[in-house]
Amino acid sequence: MDGLIERFLQGDRRALARVISRVENETAEGREFLRALFPRSGRAHTIGVTGGAGSGKSTLTGALAAEYRRRGHTVGIVAVDPSSPFTQGAILGDRIRMQDLTLDPGVYVRSMASRGALGGLAPTIDDVVAVMDAYGFDFVIIETVGAGQDEVEVAGTALTTVLVNNPGTGDDIQAMKAGILEIADVLVVNKADHPGADVLVSQLQALLTLSPAGSRRPPVLKTIATKGEGFGALADAIADHRTYLESSGEMERQRAIDARHQVLSIARSILLERIRQATPEAELDDLVGQVAARHLDPHSAAEALAARLHA
Amino acid sequence: MTPSPTATKIRVLIAKPGLDGHDRGAKVVARALRDGGCEVIYTGIRQTPEMIAEAALQEDVDVVGLSILSGAHLELFPRIVDELKKRGRDDVLLFCGGIIPEEDTPALEKLGFQAIFRPGANTQDIVKYVFDHVTK
Structure with a gap:
C-alpha cells in the first residue's frame, strides 16, 4: 500500500487509477487510502454538471475542460452513468463525447456506474x-446521470452546480416546480442554435426574478457545446460563483452542511450493515413475508429489525 | 440473494481501433457484457492505439476487448499492446472480434489475444470467457 500512495503523491496516473478503484469498491485498503489522502483534499474547485438525458452534459463537460486547459489549469472528470437495477451491469459511454481530451496529460477522465445510488450519482462519489x-x-468536474426533476444530490458534492437545459423541453411551469432548478448556481441553455433558445433564456430569467429578495440570482448563459461556443463566459460565471461563495461566507456554511450530510449518510449505511449482520436471513425473510401478506406493516417490521441492534 | 450493488465489478473497455465506422458488433458485445453484470466502458469508433491504452489506464479496466473489421489488426494490435505495456497495463485480459482470418490466429495469440470471436460467435461465450479469466 505504501508504494501506491507514494506513487500517487508523485503524480503517477496509474496509481491514481488504482486508488480510485479501491475506494470505489470500498475495500479495507481503499478506506486506508482515503484516510491518508482526505486531508489533502479541499483545494480543487468542484463543479457539478447536471441536466436531462441527452441535454449535452458530456459534450459540455468536455468543452468546459478544454476551456480550463486553454487557461492553463488541470482537470479531473468523473462521469456517472446508470447501473442496471437487475444485473448491476452498466454501459459507461460518456468518454465518447470527450475524445479530444484522452491524450492530454492535464486531464483525467473516469467513468463511474451509479451502483444503485439514487439522486444521480454513485455511492462513493464524494x-x-x-x-x-x-x-x-485544479478543477474536478462531476457529471451526473441524466437527471429529471429531483436528482439534487450533486449540489452536496460540488461547490458549483451547473444545470444544463435545452430549448423545446417543456414550458416554464416545468421550471417552476421545486427541485432541480433550486440547486443551480449557473444555468446553461445548451444547443442554443436550436429554435426556442432565446425564449427559454427569457423564461428562465423571468422565473429567477421570482426568487426571494436578497438571494443570489444565478446567471443564465447560452452554449453550443458541439461547437465549443460560450465556454469562456461559462468558465467566468463559474469563477464568479466561487468568488461569491468565498466573499459571502457561504463557502464555510455549505462545506459544513455537506460534511454533516455526508457523515450522517455514511453512519446510516453502517447501521444498516450492522442490522443486516445481526439478522439471520431466515428471520428477515419471515418479516418481509408478513409485510408482503399484509399481516404486518413495513414500519413495525423495520422497528423489529432495528431492535436487534441492542438485543 | 442478489449481488451487492457495490461489490467489486469487472470493468471492461470495448474499443474500436482504426478507421472502419461499423460498430454494431462492438455494441452487441458491450450490451451482452452489461447484461452479464460487467461495467463496460465504450469509447466509440476510430480510436488510435494511444487513446485505447490511455483509456484502459484511466478507467483501470480488467479487460480490453477490441473490435475490428478493416483488416488492419496485424498493424494496429501490436501497437495497442505496446502502448498498454508503456503504461504498465499489459496485465489486462485481451480479447478481440470482427473480420479476422484464421491464418492470423497464431500471430494474435502470440500478442496475448487468447480468444478471437468471429462473426456468428455466441455472445454468452464472450461473457463466459471474461468471467472465467478475470480473477477478482
Missing part, C-alpha cells in the same frame, strides 16, 4: 472526488 482533489487537479 470519496472518489476527494481522491481526485487530493491528486492536485
